[in-house]
Amino acid sequence: MIDKKVLENEIKEIISDVSGYNLEEIKPNTNLINELEIDSIKAIEITVAIEKKYKISVRDEDVPKIVTLTDAVELVYGMLNQKGN
Amino acid sequence: MKMSSNEYDAVIIGAGIGGLVCGCYLAKAGMKVLIAEQHNKPGGYCTSFKRGNFTFDAAPHCFGSYREGGMLRKIFSDIGIDKKLNVIRANPSDIIITPNYKINIWNNMEETIEDFSQHFPDYRDKIKQLFYLLVDTNPSSFSNFRNITFRDLLNYYLKNEILKEIIALPLLAIIGLPSSKISAFVGAKLYSEFLFDGGYYPAGGMQVLPDTLAMTFIKFGGELRLSCLVNKIIVKDNKVKGIILEKNEIIQSKYVISNCDARQTFLKLLGRKLITDDFYNKLISMIPSMSNFILYLGLDKNFQTSLKTGSAHYFFNHYSSEFAYKFVKKGDFKKYGGFAFRVSHDKSSIYAGMPAPFKNKIFWGNNKYHVMNAFIDRIEKYIMPDLSKHIIYKDAATPYTMYRYTLNYRGAAYGWLSVPSQLIIPEFKKPPFIKNLYMVGHWTTYGIGISGAAYVGYDTAKLISKNNDRQNNKNLII
Numbered sequence: 305m306i307d308k309k310v311l312e313n314e315i316k317e318i319i320s321d322v323s324g325y326n327l328e329e330i331k332p333n334t335n336l337i338n339e340l341e342i343d344s345i346k347a348i349e350i351t352v353a354i355e356k357k358y359k360i361s362v363r364d365e366d367v368p369k370i371v372t373l374t375d376a377v378e379l380v381y382g383m384l385n386q387k388g389n
Numbered sequence: 390m391k392m393s394s395n396e397y398d399a400v401i402i403g404a405g406i407g408g409l410v411c412g413c414y415l416a417k418a419g420m421k422v423l424i425a426e427q428h429n430k431p432g433g434y435c436t437s438f439k440r441g442n443f444t445f446d447a448a449p450h451c452f453g454s455y456r457e458g459g460m461l462r463k464i465f466s467d468i469g470i471d472k473k474l475n476v477i478r479a480n481p482s483d484i485i486i487t488p489n490y491k492i493n494i495w496n497n498m499e500e501t502i503e504d505f506s507q508h509f510p511d512y513r514d515k516i517k518q519l520f521y522l523l524v525d526t527n528p529s530s531f532s533n534f535r536n537i538t539f540r541d542l543l544n545y546y547l548k549n550e551i552l553k554e555i556i557a558l559p560l561l562a563i564i565g566l567p568s569s570k571i572s573a574f575v576g577a578k579l580y581s582e583f584l585f586d587g588g589y590y591p592a593g594g595m596q597v598l599p600d601t602l603a604m605t606f607i608k609f610g611g612e613l614r615l616s617c618l619v620n621k622i623i624v625k626d627n628k629v630k631g632i633i634l635e636k637n638e639i640i641q642s643k644y645v646i647s648n649c650d651a652r653q654t655f656l657k658l659l660g661r662k663l664i665t666d667d668f669y670n671k672l673i674s675m676i677p678s679m680s681n682f683i684l685y686l687g688l689d690k691n692f693q694t695s696l697k698t699g700s701a702h703y704f705f706n707h708y709s710s711e712f713a714y715k716f717v718k719k720g721d722f723k724k725y726g727g728f729a730f731r732v733s734h735d736k737s738s739i740y741a742g743m744p745a746p747f748k749n750k751i752f753w754g755n756n757k758y759h760v761m762n763a764f765i766d767r768i769e770k771y772i773m774p775d776l777s778k779h780i781i782y783k784d785a786a787t788p789y790t791m792y793r794y795t796l797n798y799r800g801a802a803y804g805w806l807s808v809p810s811q812l813i814i815p816e817f818k819k820p821p822f823i824k825n826l827y828m829v830g831h832w833t834t835y836g837i838g839i840s841g842a843a844y845v846g847y848d849t850a851k852l853i854s855k856n857n858d859r860q861n862n863k864n865l866i867i
């Protein structure tokens with residue numbers, strides 16, 4: 305099973321790539337939309353990158369639930385666990 | 390370090406809106422930037438040309454996303470040109486005309502909702518809900534639209550087939566796709582950024598936009614070379630090193646940003662050997678957007694019309710975008726049954742267009758005049774009797790013309806076709822297999838139209854500046 309901390313760092317990297325913000329600027333509770341200028345296009349870009357990396361498919365209704373890094377980590381963690389079972 | 394005059398921080402291939410905006414931001418941030426443009430004027434599709442006393446807009450005839458807080462407004466104010474431009478706005482910006490309806494898209498959303506609701510009173514609440522959803526600024530509610538079509542979205546809110554078609558027709562006229570094919574995300578964006586916030590026009594013609602951007606770029610220290618075709622992107626150890634121009638002139642640069650057609654960028658400027666098999670397969674499976682057939686008419690002083698000048702009109706003699714799409718794809722314009730047109734603000738000229746398949750040079754050489762005259766006949770028949778009496782100048786641009794002036798693959802008007810499967814594919818913006826290579830403009834899968842191309846230019850410049858700062862900081866520490 306993937307370690308949550310590893311997952312957090314990987315997803316942080318994705319968000320950093322997409323937003324252009326440095327890793328240090330992305331805290332677990334940083335609001336992606338207000339603080340990292342994540343607009344609708346980048347929200348999709350992050351979702352697509354996550355789906356590709358973890359070979360999962362995020363349901364449309366789950367996308368709005370991703371407001372912070374922690375939300376993204378929890379979502380992916382949950383899905384990977386389900387997949388593993 | 391040796392800094393010869395042909396070494397740059399960044400070179401941009403193409404002075405389309407995407408390249409110019411990107412160049413302005415990078416030059417403003419202090420980078421040494423060159424834009425190399427093959428045409429003899431900047432703008433790409435966004436240009437104007439003169440014939441006698443007439444000035445015609447070649448392709449785009451208005452722009453969107455310019456409300457307070459709109460993306461293009463933000464970009465123009467960032468680079469300090471919002472005050473320099475005299476932007477006028479048509480109200481209504483757009484008018485949909487069908488056999489039984491004439492519906493306006495006003496600058497004011499409530500008035501637009503009222504207009505639609507007068508014709509479809511049973512749907513007042515649903516229309517309102519749908520339209521407000523389309524302009525919702527919350528990114529996450531928009532992200533829901535990524536996998537579905539615009540048709541799915543319409544079905545969710547509306548039952549009336551005619552109403553759904555009326556909402557779909559402007560998108561058909563612009564992009565050339567029926568609602569069942571067009572990505573819901575793109576459809577929603579076109580409504581929010583180009584129709585509900587559309588109809589903007591720079592006094593003097595569309596060429597004023599790229600000209601002003603080019604002047605600003607130069608003022609920030611950028612260098613613009615016109616009539617300057619780029620032949621190759623130089624790559625060493627999977628990292629860009631510069632570009633090669635005609636006569637084998639070599640320009641060195643740390644970053645290369647391509648504003649030109651994606652197939653040209655990857656297959657010609659880079660070459661098959663430098664791109665991965667996966668990406669190559671993806672690239673050749675991608676479908677470009679439809680091209681356009683555009684009519685330019687210069688009119689005499691006696692020309693009168695009851696139609697609103699400056700507004701984009703979408704005329705259709707039916708309510709089936711599905712049916713129309715089937716025919717326009719084959720170049721059967723009569724059965725397509727529609728067209729878009731605009732009488733210029735000063736009533737001196739008409740711009741009219743319809744989506745068109747690429748075909749080839751020979752096809753259009755044989756058919757251009759026939760298609761042009763049949764087009765004029767249809768405009769005359771349906772909305773402007775007596776039009777031909779007032780025409781003093783007429784010409785047309787075919788899809789081949791679109792290609793010839795900009796080198797856009799198959800004269801595609803909006804980069805890749807806006808279907809859900811071709812939306813936001815990161816490799817087309819930042820190919821991961823070549824370091825320091827970026828793409829801007831409507832082939833990136835990230836934005837189309839003037840405001841879309843500008844957005845990608847801005848966003849890419851931001852990423853490059855941050856990346857550059859990071860690398861410079863690293864170098865300082867070492």
Ligand SMILES: Cc1cc2nc3c(=O)[nH]c(=O)nc-3n(C[C@H](O)[C@H](O)[C@H](O)COP(=O)(O)OP(=O)(O)OC[C@H]3O[C@@H](n4cnc5c(N)ncnc54)[C@H](O)[C@@H]3O)c2cc1C
Pocket residue numbers: 402403404405406407408425426427428431432433434435447448449450451452453617618619620648649650653681683742791794795796797801802803804829830831832837838839840842
């Ligand atoms: C008929 C038509 C009507 C349209 N109407 C509208 C409208 O009303 N509103 C709107 O917002 N959008 C409209 N669009 C879409 C809009 O024009 C484009 O999406 C947008 O202008 C694309 O900008 P760009 O920067 O991506 O690329 P382009 O405008 O295609 O610019 C690319 C540039 O790269 C240059 N180039 C290519 N290859 C090379 C090379 N090898 N070396 C050097 N230079 C090179 C080209 O000459 C060109 O200048 C319309 C398009 C068409 C065709």
